Amino acid sequence: MKVLNLQCSHGHGFEGWFGSEQDYLDQQARRLVRCPVCDGDQIEKLPSAPRLNLSGGRPPASRRAGQADERGAERSAGQGAAVPTKRPAPSRDAAGQRAESAAPLDPAVQARLEQLHAAWIETVKAVVERTEDVGERFTEEARRIHYGETEARGIRGTASPEQRAELAEEGVEVVSLPMPAALKGPQH
Incomplete structure (x- = not known):
């Protein structure tokens, strides 16, 4: 089983589980790998740091180094680097090309983004429960x-931007609400 860190073109990060690297490549080529939040199919694989659990193996170097610290031994500079688990959404330049972020998000900003995402999901769930x-x-x-x-x-459904503009001209009030694919209902 291969677990990959994936991200859509809108910056939504998620995991994908595949039987092998070839399974991932095959599904990606057929555009079957989709974002569970926005249903986008432009997915990229993010770098990851896999950890292998081998029975009878030695503990990871970071744990051995930590044990040495507890006994009072000094650690050399550069050991124990942390890898963030959440990545900020990639920014895009005027041509739509990905531009790398200069610095990771502040933990307080990241926490607020996670709160907003959770609130959005709850709002969408409420709309799904209360509409046809x-x-x-x-x-x-x-x-x-x-x-x-x-x-x-x-009611809820789909309408193009042109259709929404026509409804607005007629005085029909509509609200656009992006729906995660997982909340739209069963996919066949």
């Missing part, structure tokens, strides 16, 4: 409700 999914019929159904042709109720 009308799918591609969203524009038509929103008009029918607005003009009193059918009962008023909460």
Whole structure:
């Protein structure tokens, strides 16, 4: 089993589990590897530092070094470097090319981003529970409700930016809410 750290073009990080590197490459080539948050299919593999558990093996060097510290031995400079587990979303330049961040996110900023992400997920869950999914019929159904042709109720579905602009011109209020693929319902 191969566990890879992956990231979509919008900066959403997630793990992917594959039988082998070749399985990952095959699925990636067929655009089957998708972001669980935004359903994007432009996925890149991030660097990772795997740790192998070998039975009967020696403890990792970092733990051996830590044990030496407890006995009062000095550590040499450069030992014990930490690798962040969360990476900031990549910034993009005017041409859309990835630009590397100069510094990792402050832990307080990272914590706030995680809180906002959790709040977004909870909001989406609440919308899914309280609305009817009308799918591609969203524009038509929103008009029918607005003009009193059918009962008023909460609906959700898909509409293009042009369709949303047309609804706004008619006075039909709509809100765009990105939905993680995992909350949209079963995928077949």
